[in-house]
Amino acid sequence: MTDHRPRCPRCAHGSVRTLYSSPVPGVWDVLQCGRCLYTWRTSEPARRTCRDAYPEAFRLSPEDMANAAEVPTVPPLRTTGTTGTPGQPN
Template identity: 90%
Template sequence: MTDCCPRCAHESVRTLHSSPVPGVWDVLQCGRCLYTWRTSEPARRTRRDAYPEAFRLSSDDMANAAEVPTVPPLRSSGPSQKTGLTDG
């Protein structure tokens, strides 16, 4: 397992899921920035020292980040715009 998040270097990383075949890959997630990656991905996605500097986050970046927009409410039920089917 990794010792820190590749994106923000936070040390709280948890395993979200493991491959059906033991030891092949794990899906990990950072406890601070929520970056998620599979251990089988290339080093530029899984290791802090190889993660692109342009996309790295510092603790200051995290503290001063703009607020994430909220998800808009669901549309009312009715005909589906994609298929023309109705609910129920």
């Protein structure tokens, strides 16, 4: 028997949830992996939606994720100058 449940193309995890479905039913869904958080639309090409076609260089294993460096925090926004435009010199 073939398992037709979606699996994550990046890490092969089976916990995938639907984030959004197209306004026209059945056209596409936006899916997200519960483990690595990879997100894709089902209408994208196989290299983005199918584990067998997903580029090997970008695949993740459970070991890759366990040994990944911590993602740095996003620094606070800078305050605006007198021009009112962020990032512009005063």
